[in-house]
Amino acid sequence: MAFVTASWNPLGDAFYRKTELYEMSWPLRDGLRDSLVAAAPYGGPIAILREPQRRSPSSRPHLDIYSASGLSLASFVWKSGTVVQLGWTVSDELLCVQEDGKVLIYDLFGSFKRHFSLGQEVSQSQVLEAKVFHSPYGSGVAIVTGCGRFTLTTNIDDLKLRRLPEVPGLQGAPCCWAVLTQDRQTKVLLSNGPDLYVLDNTSCTAVSPPGLSPEAGSILQMSVSFSYKYLALFTQTGLVWTGTSNLQAKLCEVDTKMRSAPKQMVWCRRPRAQQPSVVLMWERLLLVAGQCSDTIQFPLDSVSVLVPELDGVRVLSGSHQELLQEVPLVSQEIFKIASMSPGALLLEAHREYEKLSQRADEYLREIKEQCVLAEAVRQCVEAAGHEWDCVTQKALLRAASFGKCFLSDFSPEPFVTICRELRVLNAVRESSVGLPLTHTQFKQMTVQVLIDRLVHRRLYPLAIEVCRYLKIPEFQGVSRVLRHWAECKVQQTDLSDEAVARTVCAKVGDSPGVSYSHIAAKAYESGRPELAIKLLEFEARSGEQVPLLLKMKRSQLALSKAVESGDTDLVFTVVSFLKNEMNRGDFFMTLRNQPLALSLYRQFCKVEESQTLKDLLNQDDDHDGLGNFYVSAAFKEPRLDGRLASLQNAVDEYNKAKNDFNAKATEEEMKLLKFQRKLDEEKGAGLQGLSLQDTMEALLNLGLYKHAEQLCRDFRVPDKRFWWLKLRALAEKHDWDELDKFSRSKKSPIGYLPFVEVCVKNHNQNEAKKYLVKVSPEQRVKACLLLGDLEGAADAAIERRNEAELGAVLGRCPASNRQLMDRLQRAAAKK
Amino acid sequence: MASQRRDAPPLPDVSVLKRVARDQLIFLLEQLPGKKDLFIDPDLMSPLDRIANVSTLKQHEVDKLYKVEHKPIVSVAEQLCFLIRPRIQTVTWICDLVNSDKALGRVRRYKIIFTPQKFFACESVLEERGVFGDVSCDQWDFHLLPVDDDIISLELPEFFTDTFLAGDQRWVRTVGSSLHLLHSLFGPFSKVYGIGRIAKMVYESFRTQLQTEETRTKGDAQIENVFIIDRDVDLVTPFCSQVVYEGLVDDVFRIKCGCVEFSPDVTASDKSIKVMLNSQDKVFSEIRNEHFSNVFGFLSQKARTLQMSYDKRRGMDIKQMKTFVSEELKGLKQEHRLLSLHIGASEAMMKRKTKQDFQELLRTEHSLLEGFELRECISFIEEHISRQVSMMESLRLLCLLSLTENGLLPKDLRSLKAQYLQSYGFDHLLTFSSLKTLGLVQEQHTAETLSAMETRVGRLVNDRTAGKLTEAISSLAKKSNFRALSRKLNLVPKVEDYDLRVPKDMAYVFSGAYIPLSCRLIEQVLDRESWSGLEEVTRLLNGHEFNVTGSASSPGADSQRRVLVLFLGGCTFSEIAALRFLAREKGLRIITVTTAITNSSRILESLVQRN
Numbered sequence A: 001m002a003f004v005t006a007s008w009n010p011l012g013d014a015f016y017r018k019t020e021l022y023e024m025s026w027p028l029r030d031g032l033r034d035s036l037v038a039a040a041p042y043g044g045p046i047a048i049l050r051e052p053q054r055r056s057p058s059s060r061p062h063l064d065i066y067s068a069s070g071l072s073l074a075s076f077v078w079k080s081g082t083v084v085q086l087g088w089t090v091s092d093e094l095l096c097v098q099e100d101g102k103v104l105i106y107d108l109f110g111s112f113k114r115h116f117s118l119g120q121e122v123s124q125s126q127v128l129e130a131k132v133f134h135s136p137y138g139s140g141v142a143i144v145t146g147c148g149r150f151t152l153t154t155n156i157d158d159l160k161l162r163r164l165p166e167v168p169g170l171q172g173a174p175c176c177w178a179v180l181t182q183d184r185q186t187k188v189l190l191s192n193g194p195d196l197y198v199l200d201n202t203s204c205t206a207v208s209p210p211g212l213s214p215e216a217g218s219i220l221q222m223s224v225s226f227s228y229k230y231l232a233l234f235t236q237t238g239l240v241w242t243g244t245s246n247l248q249a250k251l252c253e254v255d256t257k258m259r260s261a262p263k264q265m266v267w268c269r270r271p272r273a274q275q276p277s278v279v280l281m282w283e284r285l286l287l288v289a290g291q292c293s294d295t296i297q298f299p300l301d302s303v304s305v306l307v308p309e310l311d312g313v314r315v316l317s318g319s320h321q322e323l324l325q326e327v328p329l330v331s332q333e334i335f336k337i338a339s340m341s342p343g344a345l346l347l348e349a350h351r352e353y354e355k356l357s358q359r360a361d362e363y364l365r366e367i368k369e370q371c372v373l374a375e376a377v378r379q380c381v382e383a384a385g386h387e388w389d390c391v392t393q394k395a396l397l398r399a400a401s402f403g404k405c406f407l408s409d410f411s412p413e414p415f416v417t418i419c420r421e422l423r424v425l426n427a428v429r430e431s432s433v434g435l436p437l438t439h440t441q442f443k444q445m446t447v448q449v450l451i452d453r454l455v456h457r458r459l460y461p462l463a464i465e466v467c468r469y470l471k472i473p474e475f476q477g478v479s480r481v482l483r484h485w486a487e488c489k490v491q492q493t494d495l496s497d498e499a500v501a502r503t504v505c506a507k508v509g510d511s512p513g514v515s516y517s518h519i520a521a522k523a524y525e526s527g528r529p530e531l532a533i534k535l536l537e538f539e540a541r542s543g544e545q546v547p548l549l550l551k552m553k554r555s556q557l558a559l560s561k562a563v564e565s566g567d568t569d570l571v572f573t574v575v576s577f578l579k580n581e582m583n584r585g586d587f588f589m590t591l592r593n594q595p596l597a598l599s600l601y602r603q604f605c606k607v608e609e610s611q612t613l614k615d616l617l618n619q620d621d622d623h624d625g626l627g628n629f630y631v632s633a634a635f636k637e638p639r640l641d642g643r644l645a646s647l648q649n650a651v652d653e654y655n656k657a658k659n660d661f662n663a664k665a666t667e668e669e670m671k672l673l674k675f676q677r678k679l680d681e682e683k684g685a686g687l688q689g690l691s692l693q694d695t696m697e698a699l700l701n702l703g704l705y706k707h708a709e710q711l712c713r714d715f716r717v718p719d720k721r722f723w724w725l726k727l728r729a730l731a732e733k734h735d736w737d738e739l740d741k742f743s744r745s746k747k748s749p750i751g752y753l754p755f756v757e758v759c760v761k762n763h764n765q766n767e768a769k770k771y772l773v774k775v776s777p778e779q780r781v782k783a784c785l786l787l788g789d790l791e792g793a794a795d796a797a798i799e800r801r802n803e804a805e806l807g808a809v810l811g812r813c814p815a816s817n818r819q820l821m822d823r824l825q826r827a828a829a830k831k
Numbered sequence B: 001m002a003s004q005r006r007d008a009p010p011l012p013d014v015s016v017l018k019r020v021a022r023d024q025l026i027f028l029l030e031q032l033p034g035k036k037d038l039f040i041d042p043d044l045m046s047p048l049d050r051i052a053n054v055s056t057l058k059q060h061e062v063d064k065l066y067k068v069e070h071k072p073i074v075s076v077a078e079q080l081c082f083l084i085r086p087r088i089q090t091v092t093w094i095c096d097l098v099n100s101d102k103a104l105g106r107v108r109r110y111k112i113i114f115t116p117q118k119f120f121a122c123e124s125v126l127e128e129r130g131v132f133g134d135v136s137c138d139q140w141d142f143h144l145l146p147v148d149d150d151i152i153s154l155e156l157p158e159f160f161t162d163t164f165l166a167g168d169q170r171w172v173r174t175v176g177s178s179l180h181l182l183h184s185l186f187g188p189f190s191k192v193y194g195i196g197r198i199a200k201m202v203y204e205s206f207r208t209q210l211q212t213e214e215t216r217t218k219g220d221a222q223i224e225n226v227f228i229i230d231r232d233v234d235l236v237t238p239f240c241s242q243v244v245y246e247g248l249v250d251d252v253f254r255i256k257c258g259c260v261e262f263s264p265d266v267t268a269s270d271k272s273i274k275v276m277l278n279s280q281d282k283v284f285s286e287i288r289n290e291h292f293s294n295v296f297g298f299l300s301q302k303a304r305t306l307q308m309s310y311d312k313r314r315g316m317d318i319k320q321m322k323t324f325v326s327e328e329l330k331g332l333k334q335e336h337r338l339l340s341l342h343i344g345a346s347e348a349m350m351k352r353k354t355k356q357d358f359q360e361l362l363r364t365e366h367s368l369l370e371g372f373e374l375r376e377c378i379s380f381i382e383e384h385i386s387r388q389v390s391m392m393e394s395l396r397l398l399c400l401l402s403l404t405e406n407g408l409l410p411k412d413l414r415s416l417k418a419q420y421l422q423s424y425g426f427d428h429l430l431t432f433s434s435l436k437t438l439g440l441v442q443e444q445h446t447a448e449t450l451s452a453m454e455t456r457v458g459r460l461v462n463d464r465t466a467g468k469l470t471e472a473i474s475s476l477a478k479k480s481n482f483r484a485l486s487r488k489l490n491l492v493p494k495v496e497d498y499d500l501r502v503p504k505d506m507a508y509v510f511s512g513a514y515i516p517l518s519c520r521l522i523e524q525v526l527d528r529e530s531w532s533g534l535e536e537v538t539r540l541l542n543g544h545e546f547n548v549t550g551s552a553s554s555p556g557a558d559s560q561r562r563v564l565v566l567f568l569g570g571c572t573f574s575e576i577a578a579l580r581f582l583a584r585e586k587g588l589r590i591i592t593v594t595t596a597i598t599n600s601s602r603i604l605e606s607l608v609q610r611n
Helices: A120-125 A329-335 A342-354 A359-369 A373-386 A390-404 A413-429 A439-456 A460-469 A478-489 A497-508 A516-525 A529-536 A542-551 A555-565 A568-581 A584-592 A595-608 A610-619 A623-636 A640-656 A660-683 A692-701 A705-714 A719-732 A736-745 A753-761 A765-772 A777-787 A790-800 A803-812 A818-830 B016-030 B042-051 B054-059 B088-103 B120-128 B158-165 B170-186 B197-212 B245-253 B282-287 B292-311 B318-355 B358-370 B374-386 B391-405 B410-424 B428-438 B447-460 B463-478 B481-489 B506-510 B517-528 B535-540 B573-586 B600-609
Strands: A008-011 A014-023 A035-039 A046-050 A062-066 A072-077 A083-088 A094-098 A102-106 A112-117 A127-135 A138-145 A150-153 A176-182 A185-192 A195-199 A204-207 A219-224 A230-235 A239-244 A250-255 A264-267 A278-281 A285-289 A295-299 A304-309 A312-317 A320-326 B036-040 B062-067 B079-084 B109-114 B135-139 B145-148 B151-153 B191-195 B225-230 B259-262 B273-276 B545-549 B562-568 B589-594
Touching: A008 A295, A035 A083, A035 A304, A035 A312, A046 A083, A083 A127, A083 A138, A094 A127, A094 A138, A112 A120, A120 A138, A127 A176, A138 A176, A138 A185, A150 A185, A176 A219, A185 A219, A219 A264, A230 A264, A239 A278, A264 A304, A278 A304, A329 A342, A329 A373, A342 A359, A342 A373, A342 A390, A359 A373, A373 A390, A373 A413, A373 A439, A390 A413, A413 A439, A413 A460, A439 A460, A439 A478, A460 A478, A478 A497, A478 A516, A497 A516, A497 A529, A516 A529, A516 A542, A529 A542, A542 A555, A542 A568, A555 A568, A555 A584, A555 A595, A568 A584, A568 A595, A568 B120, A568 B170, A584 A595, A584 A610, A595 A610, A595 B088, A595 B120, A610 A623, A623 A640, A623 A660, A623 B428, A640 A660, A660 A692, A660 A705, A660 B410, A660 B428, A692 A705, A692 A719, A692 B410, A705 A719, A719 A736, A719 A753, A719 B374, A736 A765, A753 A765, A753 A777, A765 A777, A777 A790, A777 A803, A790 A803, A790 A818, A803 A818, B016 B042, B016 B054, B016 B145, B016 B170, B036 B042, B042 B079, B042 B145, B054 B062, B079 B088, B088 B109, B088 B120, B120 B135, B158 B170, B158 B428, B158 B600, B170 B197, B170 B562, B191 B197, B191 B517, B197 B225, B197 B545, B197 B562, B225 B517, B245 B259, B245 B292, B245 B318, B245 B573, B259 B318, B273 B318, B282 B292, B282 B318, B292 B318, B358 B374, B358 B391, B374 B391, B374 B410, B391 B410, B391 B428, B391 B481, B391 B600, B410 B428, B428 B600, B481 B517, B481 B535, B506 B517, B506 B573, B517 B562, B517 B573, B562 B573, B573 B589
Parallel strands: B036 B062, B036 B079, B079 B109, B109 B135, B151 B589, B191 B225, B225 B562, B562 B589
Antiparallel strands: A008 A014, A014 A320, A035 A046, A046 A062, A062 A072, A083 A094, A094 A102, A102 A112, A127 A138, A138 A150, A176 A185, A185 A195, A195 A204, A219 A230, A230 A239, A239 A250, A264 A278, A278 A285, A285 A295, A304 A312, A312 A320, B145 B151, B191 B545, B259 B273
């Protein structure tokens, strides 16, 4: 650790360091020679296709997939067409772009997932070059064809191919090109000899980089930074021009003094970098060019590949892998020789302290005098995050912890967080795992994605450990890992269904957020329906089982599970699925066994398919229901004949149901309807649709007494009702003669009080008095009171000696009529 | 009436439900940026008005408001938004609209907001009519409307018919979610009691949601007790005439979401006035729970004190007058206005009620409840029907007769039905079929059918047991469930002169003639903290009772004295008044949650409309 700065190389104000990440554990005989290599950023996996040009069936190219540390994940012989380019998606999938425009997708372990094509015209003109790029929309692919046309898609998971416009004068591949993402648009930047063009969806625009002298010659190589913000160009004359990618501003120009085009040129920056710099690679040379005229040069002893990262460049060779990056400012301040920064002093103080030297105190005091102890701790904490070497990490963290002791109100949060995170990072950096993530990258990719990556690599135990250690809520952490594990487990064909189900259940248990139905769905997808059924049994929420059961064509089971769940929406989903799946008879039978489903479907049919409703009732032999169905159908019939026919059907059904009352009532309704029709035709009475009572009333009002009486007889209307009705109708018409005649026709079944009532109501006191004599003694008092005949009422009441009636009369008696009052009171007292 | 006991805890703040609903609605409206016309289901008008008024809607770029009328529309807007209940008819109408626009080559954006939830059945209609892609669907989780401080309504009147008549349980989950929402706002609940088949299902749905969703209950429980009851456990109560003021106003004028429209004969002017009826209304809050016979006295008393307050201003100097005008006058005027409205309403109700021989009607009802003079009651109903007094009232009495007698003799039933059909038309055949399904109007097990059963069973057993059997069967024939329940629970108080001014039990809500069965059950269970000792009662109610006890908070906490009563299928204002009385007596706070405020005519109309 004393030699931290030994690997530092100064360039302008900044330093660059090369840290060895791994000694590659792969057994590559020829290194990376003659191979297509793709390594994913963020310490992703590496794919190597050796001798991709070989086509003869006897010696096909070989595709290998390794972890970043060189552990073999998959290896197989490439049997498809000629591959032009390999690339990785953000979700660790390998894209193999073939010459014929087909793109094959494999997972980390080399199993084929799917493929897509980049268009018909591409297969004729052949893909010359291809690039895989990442943008906020996902992972995309861009190609250039033999006729110099570009096609690209920004997201392979939501495939939309875009054919870019023609570039004037371009035959075949351009000199060099790059994909840019700007203003939410993906563009292609290309150079063709001395000309530079930007291609977007609709146009091809010639551009020129600001400040690039025309003598610089044509552009041989270009590179866009990780964030798409910066652009670097390498010209024929060995100049490296850097500027913003929108070609608005120039950063600087450096002469590399090299004439040949570099094999690779990539940006080497970090967030908040001190200077923009690019790394260029030739056969035997690695060169870092920054803002000053100087460059750093490293010799290369074997074929290498540069992998751009968020905060540096990984240099991958046949035997080693190194990280080349700008030294972070905080590390510089601490480790720079003779640095007097607070962090450097604190580190020194702690070193002395460990040596039990009193100079520790001197250093500390110096820091404290400047009041920068907090700053010192912060620096050490931050610098620890940037170190790869565990010993250095520890030294820095110990120093920070030491300094912290002398601070009273310093939040422990950053210190604790960095300790935890470094622990996790050190674990995943292990060669056996092979995820060489820097702290900056880790922060950028988030712990969620890290867990995903571990899961993709099937490192389930480690992923669970990480989740537990970082205290990630179970729902997003452990459960998620378990779900992936289980989904992977059910695909292992070497185990019996029984064994898999048992293992899965034992491990997953009741973890929240793990859905057995998802696992079962996976099992079904991998062709193990029996296992799927077994797993579904563990699913606690019956509703979750339904979709898969439907997919597996276990419709009956699905229906009963849906009913069990109590979710009517789900039940209806299954019902409508069954409706299309089954023949009508079976469908109805199925419904019959599930009353809930049946009633739901009935509700639906009532509105949407009334014919089906009828069939349903028929199936059930529900004759009462059918009767009701026909009755309500009758009311919807606009024409009387139709209505009568429907009612006749109803009568038949009611008879079948032995519902005499309804049958008879319906028959009578038909009779009434016919009667009404007759009268409507004869007299224009407008009776259609009235109730029996209203019909009679209408007839009486029209003076058709005979017809009303006929109705009364035909329908056996109780006398009382008819009397009431006729009485009221006559009085309302003021047909007093007819009323008189009516009163004499026979003895009134409702008594004569109502006669008095209706007359009074229609303001004919004289007529009312006529009926008073006929009123029975019990009602006499009431009748007299109605007429306002107090004397009469009093007489009747006294005669009957009824206390209540006496009271009633007394209550109506005005105070002025003393005589009557006395009489009544006397009568009451007598009683 | 007696004021709240001093140890009763305050009511929790239920208005938070309104804010939650409004925020979500605004969010949904903003999902469709730009000007749009809004079509609203007629029965959502009033609830919506409580949540967001027109100006709020206008703020979120709602241009014109229309009622959904199932007719072609006149709107010319580019964007149409439909706020509807998830009903197939309405969705079909929207489909026709979209398709006719398409035929005319007209391009618009359509958005349907279903509330309280969207149903797959509705979406499948969209799909079948080929407009699924043209319309975007959303869901406004507007489950609960706080109608007053202690009443929360789901505003789902169709719950009753859908659930109990059609056997369609699609609302169960909705209610379960509502309970879940209440749980997360006011819970955790520690004691849940319930009775009824649907109550059990609602509880189950609630429990599953509790398990599967991450529930956060903030802080301590505010309400710990919950009582869930199915409407069909007690159908008698809603079929009794309401005589407490609030109930009567509802019967006569119809209260919609705590708002009533008083017709011109009440307001003594030429236009009708909409009035909010809730605890904010000082006059109303004092009379709402009173028996109607007390209301007049109270109102005149109130008028006198009001006059006195006005009179104070005589003999005031300028300064006093100034404070009087600025501080008191406005309140007095407001109170004056309300007072005159309520007096007007009382008069109007009095007029209507006396016109229909209300007293006689009440007497018949009371006889039915007590089981006296059955023949007289039947002939009263007969006359009621044949004179066409009122279609709904006749039906109500019929239901009450059948419910209290546990069905009618076949002969009586046939004749009453025939009379009814003659009076009000044959289409009521279907109404009777619905009433039968609901058990509202049924045929009694006749003595003949019973004796037939008896002889059949008698042949199988020896003579001694046969004797007992005969006894048992004949007792079955005589006693109706309601009678037995009434005896077991003492539903009909045996007091001669019931003082309605100083009521001593919940029977006052029905003039001292009957204690609502539902409220009595709640009282008994809360007293016992379980169903034990009520086995006989629950057997008569067909079981389905349950209680779940969780860990309670420290004894004596306010939350333990708060009770949430959930009525599945609606409850009446009389029941709410009875529960308020109960709460006052026991020092509790009862919050009534109901699928809808109901009364006999609402229930019956929903059955008649179905035809």
